[in-house]
Amino acid sequence: MKCELISVGTELLVGDTLNTNVQYLSRELSLLGIRVYFHTTVGDNPNRLEEAVRIAFNRSDLIITTGGLGPTQDDLTKEVIAKLFKRELIQDEKTKEDLLQYFANREFTMTPNNLKQTFIPETAEILFNPCGTAPGILLKEQGRVIIMLPGPPREMTRVFEDAVLPLLKQDNQQLVISRYYNLSDIGESATEDRLLDLIDAQVNPTIATYAKMGEVLVRITANGRDENEVNTLLDHYQEIMLSRFKENIFSFSKESLQETVCKLLLEKRISVATAESCTGGLIASQLTEYPGISMVFGTGLVTYSNEAKINLLGVKKETLDTYGAVSAETAREMCENLQKISQSMLSVSVTGIAGPEGGSEKKPVGLVYIGVCFNELTDVYHYHFNGERKVVQQKTANKVFHLIRKTIVDKSK
Amino acid sequence: MKCELISVGTELLVGDTLNTNVQYLSRELSLLGIRVYFHTTVGDNPNRLEEAVRIAFNRSDLIITTGGLGPTQDDLTKEVIAKLFKRELIQDEKTKEDLLQYFANREFTMTPNNLKQTFIPETAEILFNPCGTAPGILLKEQGRVIIMLPGPPREMTRVFEDAVLPLLKQDNQQLVISRYYNLSDIGESATEDRLLDLIDAQVNPTIATYAKMGEVLVRITANGRDENEVNTLLDHYQEIMLSRFKENIFSFSKESLQETVCKLLLEKRISVATAESCTGGLIASQLTEYPGISMVFGTGLVTYSNEAKINLLGVKKETLDTYGAVSAETAREMCENLQKISQSMLSVSVTGIAGPEGGSEKKPVGLVYIGVCFNELTDVYHYHFNGERKVVQQKTANKVFHLIRKTIVDKSK
Numbered sequence: 001m002k003c004e005l006i007s008v009g010t011e012l013l014v015g016d017t018l019n020t021n022v023q024y025l026s027r028e029l030s031l032l033g034i035r036v037y038f039h040t041t042v043g044d045n046p047n048r049l050e051e052a053v054r055i056a057f058n059r060s061d062l063i064i065t066t067g068g069l070g071p072t073q074d075d076l077t078k079e080v081i082a083k084l085f086k087r088e089l090i091q092d093e094k095t096k097e098d099l100l101q102y103f104a105n106r107e108f109t110m111t112p113n114n115l116k117q118t119f120i121p122e123t124a125e126i127l128f129n130p131c132g133t134a135p136g137i138l139l140k141e142q143g144r145v146i147i148m149l150p151g152p153p154r155e156m157t158r159v160f161e162d163a164v165l166p167l168l169k170q171d172n173q174q175l176v177i178s179r180y181y182n183l184s185d186i187g188e189s190a191t192e193d194r195l196l197d198l199i200d201a202q203v204n205p206t207i208a209t210y211a212k213m214g215e216v217l218v219r220i221t222a223n224g225r226d227e228n229e230v231n232t233l234l235d236h237y238q239e240i241m242l243s244r245f246k247e248n249i250f251s252f253s254k255e256s257l258q259e260t261v262c263k264l265l266l267e268k269r270i271s272v273a274t275a276e277s278c279t280g281g282l283i284a285s286q287l288t289e290y291p292g293i294s295m296v297f298g299t300g301l302v303t304y305s306n307e308a309k310i311n312l313l314g315v316k317k318e319t320l321d322t323y324g325a326v327s328a329e330t331a332r333e334m335c336e337n338l339q340k341i342s343q344s345m346l347s348v349s350v351t352g353i354a355g356p357e358g359g360s361e362k363k364p365v366g367l368v369y370i371g372v373c374f375n376e377l378t379d380v381y382h383y384h385f386n387g388e389r390k391v392v393q394q395k396t397a398n399k400v401f402h403l404i405r406k407t408i409v410d411k412s413k
Numbered sequence: 414m415k416c417e418l419i420s421v422g423t424e425l426l427v428g429d430t431l432n433t434n435v436q437y438l439s440r441e442l443s444l445l446g447i448r449v450y451f452h453t454t455v456g457d458n459p460n461r462l463e464e465a466v467r468i469a470f471n472r473s474d475l476i477i478t479t480g481g482l483g484p485t486q487d488d489l490t491k492e493v494i495a496k497l498f499k500r501e502l503i504q505d506e507k508t509k510e511d512l513l514q515y516f517a518n519r520e521f522t523m524t525p526n527n528l529k530q531t532f533i534p535e536t537a538e539i540l541f542n543p544c545g546t547a548p549g550i551l552l553k554e555q556g557r558v559i560i561m562l563p564g565p566p567r568e569m570t571r572v573f574e575d576a577v578l579p580l581l582k583q584d585n586q587q588l589v590i591s592r593y594y595n596l597s598d599i600g601e602s603a604t605e606d607r608l609l610d611l612i613d614a615q616v617n618p619t620i621a622t623y624a625k626m627g628e629v630l631v632r633i634t635a636n637g638r639d640e641n642e643v644n645t646l647l648d649h650y651q652e653i654m655l656s657r658f659k660e661n662i663f664s665f666s667k668e669s670l671q672e673t674v675c676k677l678l679l680e681k682r683i684s685v686a687t688a689e690s691c692t693g694g695l696i697a698s699q700l701t702e703y704p705g706i707s708m709v710f711g712t713g714l715v716t717y718s719n720e721a722k723i724n725l726l727g728v729k730k731e732t733l734d735t736y737g738a739v740s741a742e743t744a745r746e747m748c749e750n751l752q753k754i755s756q757s758m759l760s761v762s763v764t765g766i767a768g769p770e771g772g773s774e775k776k777p778v779g780l781v782y783i784g785v786c787f788n789e790l791t792d793v794y795h796y797h798f799n800g801e802r803k804v805v806q807q808k809t810a811n812k813v814f815h816l817i818r819k820t821i822v823d824k825s826k
Binding site: 279299 | 420425427428431432433435436438439440441443449450451452453455456461464468472623689692695696697698701702707710711712715717718720721754755767768770803806
């Protein structure tokens, strides 16, 4: 099946909005084995929109439009397509009820122009939109399918998932399943390198890697006639993944490293405390993004200055004078003293040079010491991270989460 | 001038890559008064690429392609366009020298397929690429201009800025200038509402608003024959902006609120300390993103638990028992005690309920108290923020930066 995506909206053509909708839809459709051959973007202009739909209709079996279904005068998608394919717009009673209910639920007053959204081209199917006022619309014409979705990404994805995906899957003879492997402590190119034989030869399953800072997500997608066939293919690749990335896989889902670590801390009831210099609170703030983390996290210190390291953490002035604030000795004292202060089972400390200033030949920008104290035993690690200030801070935080996980997995058996 | 953008690359059609190039180019071209009427994306397929170029050529004066200029077999843009407009591809000696130099500088070994990039359609102009191996190409045909740019965003933007922008500006009879106003403590819809008379009537200047969390950027763009004419238009709007948003404008640039506040603290040498509960270190970490902030920021505490509030900050157990951890009284003690501990000129404290759990009828999720202590005087503010956990944390942090700025501006005269 050949598919074309048409995005409607002048905000896209003047660069006010980044078009994330086409990426989402392209990925979802590809996973179903549907080939997307063109993306077209047009503004809120009836003639150019009609031209785009006409061109797409001549070369594609499935056309999905996003945007232009709203209540205002410049929302034209439905009107243009109805006119092109000679359909009347007829008010749909159920959609009108849904709309009135939507406003009643939110205690908003409905303006009259909203009623425009209750008019649907005759013979079309309505795709219910639980997050907004404009429903999606499915129209069949000369063996081709035209699907109109609302433009706001939250509404678009919801209508697609709830109403479009089941229809497309039904048409699809193939079963498609993906498995995810989330890796830390390895870069994307190193990951690819270790998978190169499989990537070069890939047909089914296919392999895709996605890099986030400090994490690499590997997606392995297989298709086949039934679950058994698909899972046999995937099981074989799973063995390979486990043998090649044993140390790196921290989750079998899209869950981030931070989420995985927070879950682990909560599950094992391991209390944690942080003392940060160069990351300045980033680690604590990533911990506290996780709901319920207060069960195990109570104390975080940002000891950015030497005075704070001495006064709050009791680091010896002598240590700072002899070895410097950025040293293994300071990192060790920071996390050992933190453990006493916070009474946490696990404590971590970070001291480093995030840059751009403050580096020297002996201690360059990017040098970071990380202390991890668990069960009265302290390990101090050091790294040299490349990148600008924010990147060094982010990479350090990621490494800390990696080390917390590793420490718990290795030592809390 | 009517313009169309063509993005080339199968990675876009399968959703592996988000198309940020079109947003960048659309915005830059709009600022020059060039109208972008269509975006088209095609894969690395010669027939479909030719079709896309042919359609664009029939309806646009300026076509800009991105992608497909690399060294491999599936990079086809130049080849397809040269064939369509009957141009030979001829090796360019200067481009070959540049390429050899590029590899020499980086001590990389050049593979033979790289030489493909030194072949340029006859009569075309070469647009030097200082960041990569594929130069841009400009071709004129029947009064229309076709510009081919490399796909990687860093290379694309560099070639566009260095080589394309000057040419377009030269062709452009109009001078276009934008001024920016960055607002805090107001939402996007409230900003629009206060500008509705101008937005509805807009011709020249035009007004665009961009929302970031806790900030609204207003861009006012005017065009005219010379600087004097354009600035007269902009000055008039500047007066309106200043009268309507006096309290909200924190910078006349795209600079974020956090950057503005860090600059202000450094300029005025005002030392600052933070004590955070529900934001968990987010404020400290946003401060420490700014290079050189260690001059004024030394101490941050994340007192997430009651024990930490008592042990680290000396909050009275009685206060916590009587008023609760989330209360004006606790916020006040937190920041007043923090000032004593840190000896900072300005101290801020945050205590609230980020959710999703922990709310009650009296103290719902999103309730936040912020204490600001400056020159021995303490103000405690309270807010109720909507949104999920991360959003409440982010909105709280933004409000703290807003309050720091307001306190300094109002009280340090």
